[in-house]
Amino acid sequence: MTQTTTKTRGPADQFGTSVVRPPDFDEFWAAIMAEANAIPLNPTMEHVPLRSTDEVDVYEIGYDSLDGLRIAGWYCRPKESYLAPPYPALLIVPGYVSEPTLPKSWAKMGYAAVGVAPRGKLRSNRHFNPGYPGLLVNNITDRHTYSYRGFYVDACRAVDFVLTRPEVDPTRVGVHGSSQGGALTITTSALRRDVITCGAAGAPYLCGFMDAASLTSSWPYQEMNDYLRLYPDREAQMRETVAYFDGINFAPLITAPMLVYIGLNDDVCPPETGYALKNAMTCPTEFYAQPRSAHDAGRHWVMPKVEAFLAKHLKPAATSRHAEPTVG
Amino acid sequence: MTETSATRPADFDAYWAAVDDELSTYPAAPTLEALALPSDEYSTVYAAKITSIGPYRIFGYLSVPKAEGKHPGLLIAPGYGSVNHLPHLDDRQRYVTLVLMHRGQRLADQPFAAAYPGLLTLGIDDPASYIFRGIVADCLRGAEFLLSRPEVDTSRVGISGNDLALITAARRPGFTAVQASGLLFHRLMEARERSDAYPVEEVNDYLRASPDKAGAVARTLSYFEPANHVSTLNATTLFNGGGAGVQSLMDAIPGTVERYEQTHEGGTDHDWADAWMARQLGSVPKPRLWEVA
Numbered sequence: 001m002t003q004t005t006t007k008t009r010g011p012a013d014q015f016g017t018s019v020v021r022p023p024d025f026d027e028f029w030a031a032i033m034a035e036a037n038a039i040p041l042n043p044t045m046e047h048v049p050l051r052s053t054d055e056v057d058v059y060e061i062g063y064d065s066l067d068g069l070r071i072a073g074w075y076c077r078p079k080e081s082y083l084a085p086p087y088p089a090l091l092i093v094p095g096y097v098s099e100p101t102l103p104k105s106w107a108k109m110g111y112a113a114v115g116v117a118p119r120g121k122l123r124s125n126r127h128f129n130p131g132y133p134g135l136l137v138n139n140i141t142d143r144h145t146y147s148y149r150g151f152y153v154d155a156c157r158a159v160d161f162v163l164t165r166p167e168v169d170p171t172r173v174g175v176h177g178s179s180q181g182g183a184l185t186i187t188t189s190a191l192r193r194d195v196i197t198c199g200a201a202g203a204p205y206l207c208g209f210m211d212a213a214s215l216t217s218s219w220p221y222q223e224m225n226d227y228l229r230l231y232p233d234r235e236a237q238m239r240e241t242v243a244y245f246d247g248i249n250f251a252p253l254i255t256a257p258m259l260v261y262i263g264l265n266d267d268v269c270p271p272e273t274g275y276a277l278k279n280a281m282t283c284p285t286e287f288y289a290q291p292r293s294a295h296d297a298g299r300h301w302v303m304p305k306v307e308a309f310l311a312k313h314l315k316p317a318a319t320s321r322h323a324e325p326t327v328g
Numbered sequence: 329m330t331e332t333s334a335t336r337p338a339d340f341d342a343y344w345a346a347v348d349d350e351l352s353t354y355p356a357a358p359t360l361e362a363l364a365l366p367s368d369e370y371s372t373v374y375a376a377k378i379t380s381i382g383p384y385r386i387f388g389y390l391s392v393p394k395a396e397g398k399h400p401g402l403l404i405a406p407g408y409g410s411v412n413h414l415p416h417l418d419d420r421q422r423y424v425t426l427v428l429m430h431r432g433q434r435l436a437d438q439p440f441a442a443a444y445p446g447l448l449t450l451g452i453d454d455p456a457s458y459i460f461r462g463i464v465a466d467c468l469r470g471a472e473f474l475l476s477r478p479e480v481d482t483s484r485v486g487i488s489g490n491d492l493a494l495i496t497a498a499r500r501p502g503f504t505a506v507q508a509s510g511l512l513f514h515r516l517m518e519a520r521e522r523s524d525a526y527p528v529e530e531v532n533d534y535l536r537a538s539p540d541k542a543g544a545v546a547r548t549l550s551y552f553e554p555a556n557h558v559s560t561l562n563a564t565t566l567f568n569g570g571g572a573g574v575q576s577l578m579d580a581i582p583g584t585v586e587r588y589e590q591t592h593e594g595g596t597d598h599d600w601a602d603a604w605m606a607r608q609l610g611s612v613p614k615p616r617l618w619e620v621a
């Protein structure tokens with residue numbers, strides 16, 4: 001694989017993706033989800049008075065996932081004295097290196113919000129900790145043990161968690177994040193399409209893995225370039241594996257309305273892969289591409305649109321409030 | 329009444345002299361291990377371990393260009409979070425780059441692992457026990473380490489980051505240029521009243537539970553207020569964003585000071601900041617924006 005160093009590129013929306021959907025893609029994921037669904041969730045919630053306010057109660061949560069791992073998260077819900085239930089649920093899914101946020105600002109808007117901490121994140125890394133760098137290429141030559149197999153499922157299990165909550169309206173469940181959070185928005189909306197009402201994905205990572213790595217020398221995709229420099233003979237195995245985890249291959253499964261936003265000069269998640277994702281989606285889609293924006297994906301201008309999109313579909317009670325800007 | 333962390337404590341100099349004294353009792357005892365995976369034809373990346381106060385062993389990624397001769401140095405101060413990326417290839421080709429992990433961050437998280445949220449208020453009601461006393465010491469030790477490297481042209485060394493970059497450059501002469509953005513400690517006690525966003529919200533959480541400690545917290549934070557450090561900062565300094573909120577801080581710096589107002593176009597802002605640092609260090613810009621053919 002060669003890395004592009006030119007400062008001139010063709011139009012991102014005319015890029016031809018090299019992603020191929022494996023014929024057994026759906027069967028592969030059906031088997032994984034069946035395995036996950038057979039695992040009791042064993043949800044726990046512990047109130048955190050230190051982080052709670054007059055408007056929002058904060059809980060540290062836990063649940064079981066694939067491979068016997070216990071997954072952590074933050075759950076922030078409006079106090080009933082502030083807003084009456086039921087609440088729409090919103091999963092805030094994390095970026096690659098960022099730790100899961102406490103989504104208090106979303107709870108103030110009226111969402112029962114979960115800050116998801118998939119395996120490897122702090123508090124979910126006792127038995128799985130490939131590190132950073134490391135997560136992206138951990139077992140990348142074997143789809144059955146690749147790190148994102150369990151990682152994607154951990155995010156889906158957060159959907160199962162909110163469905164256990166009596167204060168949550170199960171007909172209004174959204175998901176939102178940027179970068180890796182954008183990727184998890186795509187994969188969760190596909191794998192839990194029976195539940196997800198809408199999703200907003202910024203600068204979606206893990207879409208067009210191999211194309212992206214060839215277009216950038218920025219982290220995290222640079223992990224793949226480093227790996228192939230050391231093990232060039234494993235490129236075919238890598239390509240075979242990541243096809244099963246590519247957001248572009250999940251995209252046609254999504255049925256809920258989605259909002260996707262990208263930066264047209266994103267050196268981390270190349271815009272070419274954002275367009276390939278958009279082109280693969282068959283659900284109703286709002287799409288924003290911000291010139292001269294990089295991995296921020298035009299956040300400064302797009303966040304109001306994200307808030308409005310989520311509010312339109314999820315109908316929280318306090319839309320006059322605003323959320324913290326979502327970073328990947 | 330709003331407590332302020334801007335007042336310089338009477339024993340400010342003694343507090344930081346004690347940190348320097350403590351650092352001087354521990355040799356850095358550096359070890360370097362070349363890493364095959366990220367090293368390439370342009371640079372070698374090392375896993376560096378050095379000792380800071382405590383004593384505590386901290387970590388850094390040190391990348392050294394393979395080109396002959398000495399090179400400008402760049403210290404990337406640790407951000408607020410558990411992970412700092414490897415140095416970018418663009419920097420690795422131009423600079424001897426040190427990305428530092430302070431105590432508690434990944435790769436420097438044995439025996440202490442930082443919690444997020446939680447780190448910002450750990451020990452905050454006593455300046456002697458506040459975790460950032462050790463974290464600043466880690467940055468000072470990192471600066472000493474980078475400035476001691478034989479591959480570095482010590483007439484051209486930059487540092488970038490948040491308040492830790494400003495404090496480090498103020499307390500360790502030898503830096504040519506400072507690029508500061510995303511300040512956390514500057515007038516934090518006032519900022520907390522305007523924000524409920526993490527990590528500032530950590531202070532609100534703490535004082536909601538312990539309102540009687542507001543005075544003690546303000547006093548502790550005053551030792552970390554960058555405005556109380558920068559009177560010795562002579563490096564050319566750029567504030568990347570911050571608006572009018574950093575004007576008083578700029579005014580307190582005796583050296584050359586500039587401010588860049590961000591456009592919020594990430595590519596534009598990145599390339600402007602990259603070119604500024606390259607100019608200060610006598611290197612070449614490496615823009616990441618590209619044109620569409």
